[in-house]
Amino acid sequence: MKRIFLFVATNLAVMLVMSVVLSLLGVNRYLTGSGLNLGSLMVYSLVVGFTGAFISLLMSKPMAKWSTGAHVIEAPSSSTELWLVDTVKRLSDRAGIAMPEVAIYEGEPNAFATGAFKNSALVAVSTGLLESMTKDEVEAVLGHEIAHVANGDMVTLTLIQGVVNTFVVFLARVVGYLIDKAVFRNSDDRGPGIGYMVTVFVCEILFGILASIIVAWFSRYREFRADAGSAKLLGSPQPMVNALARLGGLEPAATLPQNFRSFGINGGGSGFAALFSSHPPIEQRIAALRNAQ
Incomplete structure (x- = not known):
């Protein structure tokens, strides 16, 4: 379960660093100084969005060894x-x-x-x-x-994370530009104002929450697929059913770092928290295996 904290934390940290560096280089001012350049903004968003995801992927194995010992x-x-x-x-x-x-x-x-x-x-x-x-x-x-x-789940998860990161960065700046122009300033001869910066910050948090729901949904889907893959490799779903049933009776695995939880075998949530869970409930996974028999 340690994978989500390291993967997401590294991803967000790199995104933040890239965003700050590009802002210091004047990219944000260029994008908003004389009207929003959507083409340039998309390139900017792709760079920021995918850089964190791919660096997290490349670092995943050494970070996993380090964080779990x-x-x-x-x-x-x-x-x-x-x-x-x-x-x-x-x-x-x-x-x-x-x-x-x-x-x-x-x-x-x-x-x-x-x-x-x-x-x-x-x-x-x-x-x-x-x-x-x-x-x-x-x-x-x-x-x-x-x-x-x-199944290549690590790469696929990275690509999905990169895509949602890109849209978070892109949409937050579009909304920030529109609100800054409409509410906080009357002319386009200046760079982004305080309204732009505050709006982008708030939107990145809100859109990031929505994006995490999408990533969590895919993570749950791949758990069902990996369960089915185990049944195929072993020639029967029963061993996986037995393993899940035993896990369901054990204490949650809290020793994996938060950023690696989506990579663990055990997990799951209920109620509203289920939207953000990287794993489906154990009972749903067992039912899916039995229905596939």
Whole structure:
């Protein structure tokens, strides 16, 4: 679950830095000084929106290792580590991808996969998961994570994040320009005024909240798809059903950093919070697997 804090935080931090740098270079003043140049604004928005998303993607694997304290298994030192590496190898071969790095980290039951490229990914499981599940259930969880990698979910999530970031930056500045011109100033011979800056700031927060709902919806969709992928790799949905049922009876995995929660196996929310949840409720995932039988 650590992936959302690092992915989103890094993404937003880079967006902020890029926005400040471009503003200091006079880009905002150029865009609004003598009328809004929509073409230039779109280029500006693309640069700011996608830069953060792609830097977050490229940093995802080292950040995941650092934030979880994950230990990559270079040479298995126990029967559990040997079984874990062999299982990931077998599943990745079935999925047609290169063998990911395999890691273990201390924490409550959870697992995640990350990495910028399909053939150089990382699959990590927690000690809590290994201790609380049977081998068949752990294998199902590993199949779920391998399915994420094979589906290219990390790249797709990055592209979606970049697109929504772009529209947040673009629309916030369009609204800011219109309000600044209509309410706060009467002429176009000056650069952006205080109305523009305040409006852009407020709109980026509001539009960012709406954008996060879109990203969370896709994240939930890919969880269903990864569950189905695990069932396909194992030849039956029952191991994944059993793994999810066991996870449903365990404590939430709060040890993953917030920015990595969308990459974990466990999660979910209810009520209004479900709109922002990266994972569907466990019971919905189990029902989807059973209905697919």
